[in-house]
Amino acid sequence: MSLSDIKKIKRQLSREQGAISKDWGGRLPLALIYPNTYYVGMSNLGFHTIYSLLNGYDHVVCERAFWEKDKAARGLPAISLESRRPLTDYAVLAFSISYELDYFHAVQILKSSGIPLYAADRNENHPLVIAGGPCVIANPQPLSPFFDCFGIGEAEAILPAMLPILYEGAGGKRADLLQALGSLPGIYVPLLNNKTPVTRQWVRSLDDYTAASAILTPDTELGNLYLMEVERGCNHGCRFCLTSQAFRPMRSHSLDKLMSQAETGLKYRKRLGLVGAAVQDYPRIEELVSGLRQMGAELAISSLRIKPLSNKVLSEVAQGQAHTITLAPEAGSQRLREVIKKDITEDDIFRAMDNVAEHNFRELKLYFMIGLPTETEADIEATNKLVLNCKSILERRQRSPRISLNIAPFVPKATTPFQWLPMQSTAVINQRLSLLRKSLSPKGINIKWESPAWSEIQAALARGDETLARILANIEEVSLSGWHQAVQDWHVDMDFYAHQRWKTGEKLPWSIIDCGLDPAHLKRELERALRETPEPAP
Secondary structure, rough: OOOOHHHHHHHHHOOEEEOOOOOOOOOOEEEEEEEOHHHHHHHOOOHHHHHOOOOOOOOEEEEEEEEHHHHHHOOOOOOOOOOOOOOHHOOEEEEOOOHHHHHHHHHHHHHHHOOOOOOOHHOOOOOOEEEOHHHOOOOOOOHHHHHHHHEEEOOHHHHHHHHHHHHHHOOOOHHHHHHHHOOOOOOEOHHHHHOEEEOOEEEOOHHHHOOOOOOOOOOOOOOOEEEEEEEEOOOOOOOOOOHHHHOOOOOOOOOOHHHHHHHHHHOOOEEEEEEEEHHHHHHOOHHHHHHHHOOOEEEEOOOEEEOOHHHHHHHHHHOOOEEEEEEEOOOOOHHHHHHHOOOOHHHHHHOOOHHHHHHOEEEEEEEEEEOOOOHHHHHHHHHHHHHHHHHHHOOOOOOOEEEEEEEEEEEOOOOOOOOOOOOOHHHHHHHHHHHHHHHHHHHHOEEEEEOOOHHHHHHHHHHHOOHHHHHHOOOOOOOOOHHHHHHHHHHOOHHHOOOOOOOOOOOOOOOOOOOOHHHHHHHHHHHHOOOOOOOOOO
C-alpha cells in the first residue's frame, strides 16, 4: 500500500465521529465489509446498524472494510479502516450486500485477499466468510460457492445465537463450526447440502434495537444527515418489490424511542433523515414530524407515498429546509399501476402535485419503472402525459419548477409475485427510454436512468443459480465486455435467467429459502396482475 493510500485512510478516520476502536485481546475479530466504495457504504443505514450491533458485544471487535475502484485496478487487497490490517487477520469476514451488482466487488475482494475464493477450498487457517443483505435474503445462490454461510433475515434476530458459536468455534475444526452454524434458524450453509428450507428471521420489536447513524462523516452522500429508522417493511405489497417481501411484516419504532434518538442525533447534525420503505405509513407520522420540528430539527424523508400525502408532513418537511421532494408513481397508466398493485389513481397523483405546489420545494423527483410486465408504448405515452400534467400543476403556483425523472428498468426479483416473469429486452427498453427523452427533455424535464445493459445483468443475478458463480469468478475487470466474454466462455444462457418466463410449477433456484410467504399466494398475485385491465384513456 502506498503512502497516499495510508494518508487517505487516516484522513477519512480523522473526519469521522463515532468510530469504535477496541483492543483485539481475547475478542473475536470480525471485518464488516461493504462491497462498494466508502462513499456508498457509509450512506447505508443497514451497514451502520450492523456495525453498532456487533461492537455492542464486548467479546467482538468489528472493523470496516470497503471496495475501492482505484485499489482494485492496481490489484491491491482490501484492508480494514480502523487498524489497516489485511482481511486474512480476521476470524470472520461479514459481507453486507444490498445490490446484486456488488456481487462483482465481493468476488474481487475475496480474490485479492489471499483467501481461497471457493468455500470448499478453505481450511481452519482461513477466516469464515459470511454474507447477508436484502438480495441475499431472497436468493443467495449465485454467491453460494464463495461463502461459508448466509444470514437469511435480519441481523438483530440472527446474531445473538450466531456470535457465541463463532467465538467458541473460531480456529477449531471448520466442519464442526459449519455444522453448528447450520443448525441455527436463519443460517444457510451451502456445503451442508441441507434440503430443508431456511426460514427468514425477523425481529418482533424494533424498539429493542437502535437503527441510526453510528458514524458521522462528511465524506458520503448523506453526510449532512443523522439517519434514523422510523419503520421497517411495507404492507402495500407492490408486486415488483423485494423490500416488501424481504422485510415483512411492517414494524415501527415507538414515538418515545424516536424522540429520544433524535435528541442524540441533534448533538451531531441539525438535519435528521427519516428512513423506511413507507415512512408516511408510520402511525403517528404527523405527531412525529411536528415534535422533531419543535426540537429544532430540519427534516429529510427518503420517499413519500402519493396516497395519502399529508399536507402537514409536507409543511413540516418544507419548513425543515428540505429542497427536494421525492414521489414514486412507478407507472404512467392506470392499467399498468393496477398490474403492479400500486394503489394510486391519476387523481391521487394530481392531488399530490397540488399539495407539493403549495410548498416551495426547489425540485420534484418522480420515480418510474420501464419495461414492466404487459407494458406497451401506450403506457409510455401515458407516462409522458402524466409528467407534463404534473408540470402544469406545479407551474400554476411556482415559477420554473424543476422536475427530474429517475427511471429504472424492471428487474424481476426472487420471492416476489413477478419472480417468474422475464425482464424486457434491452432493445425495447432503450427504445422506450428514447420516446420519453424525446418527449420530455425538450420540455425542460431532467431524465436520469439506470443502464438497461447493467439491469439485464442484475436480472440474471437476481434469478440466478450456482451456474453464474463461474462467470463471477472468471471476470478480471468489472465491465460489460468482461461479463459478456465470460458468459460466452462458459456457454451460459443469459436469456434463460433474464428474459424467459418460467412456469410457476418449476422448482426455483432459491427454493432453499423460506421467505415466510406461501408460494400459492405469490402465484395468485401473479394471476391477478396478468388479468385483463382497461387500456389507458386516450
